[in-house]
Amino acid sequence: MSDVFQVKARCGAARRGKLHTAHGEVATPVFMPVGTLATVKGVPQETLEDLGAEIILANTYHLFLRPGTETIRKLGGLHRFMSWERAILTDSGGYQVFSLSDLRKVREEGVEFRSHLDGALHFLSPETATAAQIALGADVVMAFDECTEYPAQHEQARASMEMTARWAERCKRSFEEHRGEVPWRNVSGFKFQVSSEEAQAGNVKRETRNDSQLLFGIIQGGVYADLRRESAERTVKVGFPGYAIGGLSVGEPRTLTREMVEATLPHLPADQPRYLMGVGTPEEIVEYAALGVDMMDCVLPTRAARHGLLYTSEGKLAIKNARFAQDGGPLDPRCSCQVCARYSRAYLRHLYSSNETLAAVLNTMHNLAFYLDTMRQVRQSIELGRLEALLSEVRSHSLNSSARGRDPA
Numbered sequence: 001m002s003d004v005f006q007v008k009a010r011c012g013a014a015r016r017g018k019l020h021t022a023h024g025e026v027a028t029p030v031f032m033p034v035g036t037l038a039t040v041k042g043v044p045q046e047t048l049e050d051l052g053a054e055i056i057l058a059n060t061y062h063l064f065l066r067p068g069t070e071t072i073r074k075l076g077g078l079h080r081f082m083s084w085e086r087a088i089l090t091d092s093g094g095y096q097v098f099s100l101s102d103l104r105k106v107r108e109e110g111v112e113f114r115s116h117l118d119g120a121l122h123f124l125s126p127e128t129a130t131a132a133q134i135a136l137g138a139d140v141v142m143a144f145d146e147c148t149e150y151p152a153q154h155e156q157a158r159a160s161m162e163m164t165a166r167w168a169e170r171c172k173r174s175f176e177e178h179r180g181e182v183p184w185r186n187v188s189g190f191k192f193q194v195s196s197e198e199a200q201a202g203n204v205k206r207e208t209r210n211d212s213q214l215l216f217g218i219i220q221g222g223v224y225a226d227l228r229r230e231s232a233e234r235t236v237k238v239g240f241p242g243y244a245i246g247g248l249s250v251g252e253p254r255t256l257t258r259e260m261v262e263a264t265l266p267h268l269p270a271d272q273p274r275y276l277m278g279v280g281t282p283e284e285i286v287e288y289a290a291l292g293v294d295m296m297d298c299v300l301p302t303r304a305a306r307h308g309l310l311y312t313s314e315g316k317l318a319i320k321n322a323r324f325a326q327d328g329g330p331l332d333p334r335c336s337c338q339v340c341a342r343y344s345r346a347y348l349r350h351l352y353s354s355n356e357t358l359a360a361v362l363n364t365m366h367n368l369a370f371y372l373d374t375m376r377q378v379r380q381s382i383e384l385g386r387l388e389a390l391l392s393e394v395r396s397h398s399l400n401s402s403a404r405g406r407d408p409a
């Protein structure tokens, strides 16, 4: 049995599992809020804790440029820097280099690019991206990959996938050589270093069986099932404690996203965690959990919230709508979050219409609560063997939404 991941229950292809990180256990399937610049926009860390987030995502590309990964390492790593003692996953920067930066030059060695902030020249490679993530001290570190753009010809997608496979080997080698350099190894105060008296006094809430960083491999291959399969086989051969399906949610039709996920999953080890990057709507996260995906992240709940788009048990609503102006009822009568317990739709509409900062804060809190609660229901339904019932309920409440995707900014 793996020290990193355990499957506790199954329902069809879906798995109810536990991911053991150096900063606590993560119940899966899990939705990871996106904290691009070491902040989930608008929400303080104590609120994320209250919402029950066990793991959040941060972006290496952004932190590499500002404030700099070395600065964060000197301050004790990302957990200490942002005061978050639960798990963190960092994206390798591959996706942002390809989506955000100007004038990038891709070579076998790595990618030279200009910062989207000030135009300064930078270089990221399998080795430097891995070093940056070790400096940040993320619990889950992602291999540096080339995110194949959409659309791409088969030949182009193959070349890109093969480069990602060669880079995966370099990432693993570099990670193995430097993994002891993680900043929290020598920082006192984290739970796996507390004394036994503290443990006995009950001060250790988040025990762990794994005290090191984990490096996950990334599957590419564009929208070609044969390349996805080959990428999976090659990446699994390199050998990682977990695997991500990358390069999706980049503009392709949703049916194709699903097809590619279905083409990839059978080629990933059954006893290891599977992470689908950049997905999705509330309905999609339930659908992908049902297919056997264990981890997901998406900017949708936080970004939509800042635009006044709120996910509820009755579908998506735009709070600016005039029909809410006199509505004294809660945002979502079935939601138990702090926002729904306290504030009315009329008040939330007023805040949003008046361009008040609090609108983004409260909207984000609710949307995250809705996503995290959806995943809680998924986990419960898997345990009870009733995931199908939840699926049909979610499908019936779902409204079409065109906005989705990963965070380019």
Ligand SMILES: [Zn+2]
Pocket (backbone or CB within 6 Å): 331, 332, 335, 336, 337, 338, 339, 340, 341, 366, 369, 370
């Ligand atoms: Zn709510």
